[in-house]
Amino acid sequence: MEGNLKMTVTKLQRAQTQLQSTNNDLQKTKAELVGHEHQKQEYTSNVDTLRLTLARHERAIEEHRVLMRDNQAVLADVIANHQKQIGDV
Helix, strand or coil: CCCHHHHHHHHHHHHHHHHHHHHHHHHHHHHHHHHHHEEEEEEEEHHHHHHHHHHHHHHHHHHHHHHHHHHHHHHHHHHHHHHHHHCCC
């Protein structure tokens, strides 16, 4: 009977060691997952920032296009007026 108890105690000690090892592995995995979640949040934040920046740049490009069209129209009027003045001389 005493032999059976020793065997049972030994098995329980091994099981406890395995459980502790598994628990340690789970803690490491949990820490890795937390790290990955932080990386994911940072990536998402960076993507959001890039989208906002892109939208601002697209608006600025469109504003410049409008200004260029306006400037071309003004320049065409100035050239036409100068040509008219030269022709009047």
